[in-house]
Amino acid sequence: MLFNSLHFLVFLPVVLVLYYLLKHQYRWVLLFVASSYFYSVFYPPYLLILYAIILVDYSAGLGMERTTGFPRKLILLVSIVANIGLLSYFKYYNFFIDAANDTYAALGWEGNFKHLAIILPIGLSFHTFQSLSYTIEVYWKRQKAERHIGYFANYVLFFPQMVAGPIERYASLGEQLHIKQVLNYDNIANGLRLILYGLFIKMCVADNLAPLANQLYSNPGNVTTASTWIGLVAFAIQIYADFYGYSTIAIGAGRCMGIKMMDNFRQPYFATGIQSFWQRWHISLSTWFRDYVYIPLGGSRVSTARWMLNILAVFALSGFWHGANYTFIIWGLAHATLYFIEYFLHKTPLLPFTKTFSGRAIGGVITFTAVTLVWVFFRAADMTQAKLVFESAFGIAQTAEVIIEPTLWQLLPVAVFIVFEALIYGKRFEEWAGSYSVAIRWSTYAILAFCIVLFSGIQTYPFIYFQF
Amino acid sequence: MWKLLYKLGLAAVLLIVVMAIANPIYTRYFFKKDVGEAKGQILFDLDSLQHVCDVLYFGESSDFSYLESDTCHYSISEMIDTLSSKKVGRLSTHAQHAGSYLQLIKYIKPDSRVKTIVVTLNMRSFNAGWIYSKLETPLMKTNVFYQTYPPILRRIQVALNGYDNTPDEFRQKKMKWHMAHDKINVPDTFRYKNITDWDFDVGNNNAYGYYNPDSSWNGSKIELACHFIKTYAFSIDVEKTHVLPTLITL
Structure with missing residues (x-):
């Protein structure tokens, strides 16, 4: 269901x-x-x-x-x-x-x-x-x-x-x-808040961005550079909104029965580095691999070479867990590579810079860009398609005829989502909503309900993670 | 408990208010686009045609198909329009079936000019190959837009998957199951009891001659065996399945 x-x-x-x-x-x-x-x-x-x-x-x-x-x-x-x-x-x-x-x-x-x-x-x-x-x-x-x-x-x-x-x-x-x-009133209220927010994220954000991403991947190698980046960013937000929306509804439904479940996401696109990204993205899977693969392999209490091997193994397995395709393994290995790059950069004099606000902001932009590019391996049907998308992204494709044009109605819910994510930063939606006055709280519900009623996508896009 | 019920009541009121505000906005700016995207344009055609036509012709693919070699390339509805004195309104869409038309007919107002309605029934209404075809999902979605309640509710129903949107792979499984299990009323002497038996034999034993004597493919026989008999002959009407052997002999 x-x-x-x-x-x-x-x-x-x-x-x-x-x-x-x-x-x-x-x-x-x-x-x-x-x-x-x-x-x-x-x-x-x-x-x-x-x-x-x-x-x-x-x-x-x-x-x-x-x-x-x-x-x-x-x-x-x-x-x-x-x-x-x-x-x-x-x-x-x-x-x-x-x-x-x-x-x-x-x-x-x-x-x-x-x-x-x-x-x-x-x-x-x-x-x-x-x-x-x-x-x-x-x-x-x-x-x-x-x-x-x-x-x-x-x-x-x-x-x-x-x-x-x-x-x-x-x-x-x-x-x-x-x-x-x-x-318990609080359990039901918090659960319903989470369900409302989850539905908004899935139906208004993920499902509205899906056609933009699909346009890019159904015309690989034939999309203009600017449109390719629109498609890439659309998929990055789509997959997050899709899975985050599902998890939020799941946690909300559980909460209605008094069952508290772990957070699966903590604003991963606000991460300032890859390590931080993985502490915020699909947390329940990351901790599973940490506890049952990484630590039994020796974790970080081994030589640097062995540690790198452990990290590679975990990311490759994580990629393979997602799908039976080489592209998923490469997706995992690409993240491992980014992880190593960040690890060794932190050993250089760059470290103090990353502790300043501007440094963190730059780190955030670089992380988002890198993660967005690496998603290509995750979304592409095969390596040929991935290669074509990369060619379009960097302006070296043979042809570039397709233009992806998002409509205002596709972007408006995304803007509302980004504002909400910034506002609730560090909290869960229900905690954030519950901490405000009745007027603000109910206005928030009205905005979310209005968006769902008016802007939700009418095409059916099953939850992406169902296929895993 | 009472606090909870009170808040749930408030939430319901809020939802009704939101929908009441959203409905005119949606109807004015988005409804046409959504219906168009769902290939339900005939909903609007019906609105205009019912005041200028005597006959409404609800057709499907049969109202589009003709052979290049045909001397007349008119569709059936166009032919009726030309040959009769009545003004015929064409509301045909590919891959439609009676279920959709049933809903559309409810839109015909009592003060409309329409006196006659023609509805064609295609094979989609009868056999598993079509009933469980993946085309059924978009049709079911379009049907929601044909409902008579406020457009915003139709949109919500579509957005909340309030129609049969069984994934294609499961439709395929259902179709194959029915092809293997649906009983057909054929004489005991007839070797094939269902479509699967037929399909298997035709595919594996070449029972009905895919090839001409010169070893080239016999297109007509393949079409007959794999398309017409498989798709239609097993399903149309249990009383008429005795036509099968005759068809095969052909």
């Missing part, structure tokens, strides 16, 4: 009313049914995959708690293989087939492995990573195994965040599901 749908706007209130009417001990049943229904709207048979993940990891948690030594390791391995195996089959099978065929061709052999007609279950990368974090935590004895399969199922299935995060840890989400939540 899409968040920006009438279906959801009916579904959520119904679930909330039933949730607060039911006794705490029955709520897990409601959440399980509601979450299953929420997911089944996309494609019912794929619920079975989620149930399989739940069953495997629930059993693995219990098994690990009762064993030690090699059997314990073996159970963890089974859980990892099951989760990554499912992900590999649905997401990476055809990619590996292509890679095998390419390798065979390069060796002069005839590789004729066939593609499978597989549809990636929506949000599979999110479920598997969330569920895996549980088994790893149980293995490390930092988390007690959940005994109630219903609660564990709800941890994996919790509908507000099941398809695109935030990727929560059991210690946070799982434990909160056990707590008896009472109907």
Whole structure:
């Protein structure tokens, strides 16, 4: 089910009313049914995959708690293989087939492995990573195994965040599901504020910018330089607004039930450096990779060369997590390169400069420009398309016939969004709104509602991160 | 609890006020553009034609198609207009189906000049290949703009995906499922019980001769086997599926 749908706007209130009417001990049943229904709207048979993940990891948690030594390791391995195996089959099978065929061709052999007609279950990368974090935590004895399969199922299935995060840890989400939540005005008010703001970001900002970005990528190498930059910036803001909007609605929906989820974004485009950008962008995934890949590899407590290798590994894996395409891996590696450049620049006399206001401002512009350019690898269908877009961006394309012209109605909501983001800097929307007088607060709601009613895009653009 | 209900009530009032303010602005400046983008221009054509025409012709692709070799290149509606004494208004759009027209007909006012309405039904209304085609998503969206409630509500409905916008890959899956499972009423002696059986055999066993004796492709037979029989013969009317063997023999 899409968040920006009438279906959801009916579904959520119904679930909330039933949730607060039911006794705490029955709520897990409601959440399980509601979450299953929420997911089944996309494609019912794929619920079975989620149930399989739940069953495997629930059993693995219990098994690990009762064993030690090699059997314990073996159970963890089974859980990892099951989760990554499912992900590999649905997401990476055809990619590996292509890679095998390419390798065979390069060796002069005839590789004729066939593609499978597989549809990636929506949000599979999110479920598997969330569920895996549980088994790893149980293995490390930092988390007690959940005994109630219903609660564990709800941890994996919790509908507000099941398809695109935030990727929560059991210690946070799982434990909160056990707590008896009472109907609380602040929770509902804050949750609804977040949902309103999230809908505005998705429907008015992301969906209005999507056609501009699409125009650039559907005419690669044939767009004027100025228009290419319009398209590039449009995509940079679109992907942020799309994912940030989704996360904000997810956090809001959870909050309405008294569940607090982690922030996934903290104004990443106001970051003054790449390191800072990654502390603000898709935080739940970054911290997942930090905790379960980077630190186990030795983190930064190793030689510089080894540290660089660790960083490269994390970024490459992060890129590959996003999609089964070389472009995503290159996107990850490009970020690693920027990360290294910044790291070594900080070791030079430039460091004091970056502590001044003007230095930070320049740093912010450079970071935004670099991130915007690197998004090309993320958005392009293949390296050829990426190359053509870069050629257009730097004015060396063979042709330049297409002009991208944003309308005032596309730009107005973006301007409103940027103003809001500057105003709420360092806070979440609901905290910011809640700190003002009734008049300002309700005027804000009116502005957001007016924008949604009048300026939301009428083309359907599914949440970009659903495909991951 | 009461505070919450009071605030929710206030929010509902705010929303109604916002929509009441936005509706005239939207209707005046944006509605036409949105409807045009959704390929629903006939909504406005209908507004003007219903006061000057005796007959309204709601057609689909059949009202655009003709063969180059045809001596007359008039569309059906143009032909009716030319041959009859009545003034015919053409409201045809490619890939439309009866569901859309049903909605549009509600726009015909009692004081209009229209006395006759012609609605053509194409195969989209009958078989899985069309019912679950990806074209259905934009049609469903356009249909929302054809509703009779205030334009701003129609816009919100579209923006909030308040129509069947099943992703293409899932439509494909549904279509294939129906092609494999929809029962057809054919004689027991007939080898094929559904479209999938037919498709498989034609594709793999070359049962109905893709090739001419000189090994060249037989375009007419391929068209007959892969397009007309597969798309239509299995679906049109269960009572008439006995035409299949006859068609094959052809």
